[in-house]
Every structure is written in structure tokens, then in C-alpha cells.
Amino acid sequence: MEKEPIIQLKNITKEYKMGEVSVKALRGVDFSLYDNELVVILGTSGSGKSTMLNIIGGIDKPxxxxxxxxxxxxxxxxEAELTKFRREAVGFVFQFYNLIPNLTARENILLASELSSSPISADELLKQIGLEERGDHFPSQLSGGEQQRIAIARAVSKNPPILLCDEPTGALDFKTGIQVLRILKDYQKTRKKIVVIITHNSSIGEMADRVIHVRDGLIDSITENKNPVLPEELRW
Known part of the structure; x- marks a missing residue:
């Protein structure tokens, strides 16, 4: 039996007005997302991939x-319905961690988990990301990689069916980036969720179940990986 899609985009167009000029960020985009898959949206800066992510996450409207x-x-x-959708269905991870500076790592995670009816324990997540000893530290006392791991834990603490990640390794070195990608892959596999990563780094596409190539606001191609590699096998 064919799986039912969780998210479907149908002929999505997004235009932005800049004075009298209209800029088309997306120009008729169609694709679906399914449970328990990791999808990489790959494209250069300005290709439309961030706009696509914002529309999937209910941050922007087509x-x-x-x-x-x-x-x-x-x-x-x-707006009220979209707020409910974002709260219940979507977790967001960004390139820059956006942690609340006057809250500890644990408190940052707990703040998000309070939005969920079926949250994942903050202490369980701290252990999973290898930072159980750092839960009482403030963001300024953590490295960039540690802050990103906390940001991911915060996003998944709601136990959302869809996790959207905007260049999550963009500010990290290779070794730390692999740690972050491993956490994202584990969330998809162990919890059977959708994880979407947007990136300009084609190597990350090797770990995806599907890669959506975006160019000039259009889907250039969609590639299915029969044997995606583990994050620690990536090289870039």
C-alpha cells in the first residue's frame, strides 16, 4: 500500500513585491514529504530553498x-491556525542557534517542551546529545557545536512530526557538523519522523533518503538514495 504524504506542496508560487518590482522566489513547486524520511533540499544561495522551508513550516504563505x-x-x-500548526507539528533548527541567553541549556529545552502535549524529557535529550553534564550551563558557556546540539534538542523536545533545519552545520567545523547530522538522523530513524535539511553542501545529500535539487525557484530534479550513507561516512 502506498504511503500517504504528511505534507504536499502543489504548484506553489511565491512572489515578493519590492516597490514596483515583483520577484518570484518559487515558480510552481510540487513535491510531498512522508513519515520516516530524511530529505535534503539542495541549492545555491538565492535558489528558493529557504522560501520553500518557510512555506512548509507555516512561517510564510504561498x-x-x-x-x-x-x-x-x-x-x-x-494566523491563529498557522501558529497552532507551528506549535504542534513543526520543530525549527537554524544556522545560528537562537538560544535564550539568560536561560540554561536545560531551561531552553524545557521552554519549548511546554508547548507540546507529548514532549520528550529534557534530561533524556541532554543525554542523547552527549551534554548531560552541561544542562546547567548558559549558552555563553557553551561552544558553537554544543549550542547547536542544544538548539536541536529544543526543537525536538516538542516531539514534532516535522523537523526543519536551515543550514544546521553552516557555522560548524567538519567534526562538529558530523555530530549534529548524526543527531538529526537519529531523530528521523528512532522516532519515525520527517527531517528536512536545506543546505548548499552537496555532500550532505549523500545521507538523505531523497535529495530535492532547487534552482531559480524551480525543482531541477529529485534524487532517491537507495543506500544513504551514515553521517560519519560523509566527506566534504
Missing amino acids: TRGDILYNGKNISYAT
Whole structure:
């Protein structure tokens, strides 16, 4: 039996007005996302991949086209409905960690978990990411890689069905980046969730179940990996 998609994008167009000039960031995008898959959206700066991520996550609305979540069209949802969708269905991980500086690592995680009806324990997550001894430290007392791991733990503490990651290794060295990618892969595999990573780094696509290549606001191609590699096998 064919799997039902969790997210469907249908002929999505996004235009931005800059005075009298209209810029098309997306120009008729179609694809679906399914449970228990890691998808990499690959493209250069300005290709439209961040706009795509924002639309999937309910941060932005399409100019035209439809986005469906579990069969329900959320393209024309109210701000209150989109807030509920983001709170319940989506976790976000960004290149720059956006931790609250006057909260400890554990408190940053707990703050997000309070939004969920089925949260994952902060202490369980700290142990999983190898920072159980750092839970009482403030962000300024953590390295960049440690802060990113806390940011991921914060995002997944809600136990969201969709985890969206915008260049999560962009500010990290190779070794630390591999640690972060391993955590993302573990979340997808152990919890059977959707993880989407947008990046300009083609090597990261080797660990994905599918790679969506984006160019000039269009999907150039979609590649399926029959045998995705483990994060620690990546080289870039």
C-alpha cells in the first residue's frame, strides 16, 4: 500500500513585491514529504530553498498554490491556525542557534517542551546529545557545536512530526557538523519522523533518503538514495 504524504506542496508560487518590482522566489513547486524520511533540499544561495522551508513550516504563505498537512489545506489558514500548526507539528533548527541567553541549556529545552502535549524529557535529550553534564550551563558557556546540539534538542523536545533545519552545520567545523547530522538522523530513524535539511553542501545529500535539487525557484530534479550513507561516512 502506498504511503500517504504528511505534507504536499502543489504548484506553489511565491512572489515578493519590492516597490514596483515583483520577484518570484518559487515558480510552481510540487513535491510531498512522508513519515520516516530524511530529505535534503539542495541549492545555491538565492535558489528558493529557504522560501520553500518557510512555506512548509507555516512561517510564510504561498502567493499561489496549495500546501496540505495530513490532507488539510493550510494555504489560506488564519494566523491563529498557522501558529497552532507551528506549535504542534513543526520543530525549527537554524544556522545560528537562537538560544535564550539568560536561560540554561536545560531551561531552553524545557521552554519549548511546554508547548507540546507529548514532549520528550529534557534530561533524556541532554543525554542523547552527549551534554548531560552541561544542562546547567548558559549558552555563553557553551561552544558553537554544543549550542547547536542544544538548539536541536529544543526543537525536538516538542516531539514534532516535522523537523526543519536551515543550514544546521553552516557555522560548524567538519567534526562538529558530523555530530549534529548524526543527531538529526537519529531523530528521523528512532522516532519515525520527517527531517528536512536545506543546505548548499552537496555532500550532505549523500545521507538523505531523497535529495530535492532547487534552482531559480524551480525543482531541477529529485534524487532517491537507495543506500544513504551514515553521517560519519560523509566527506566534504
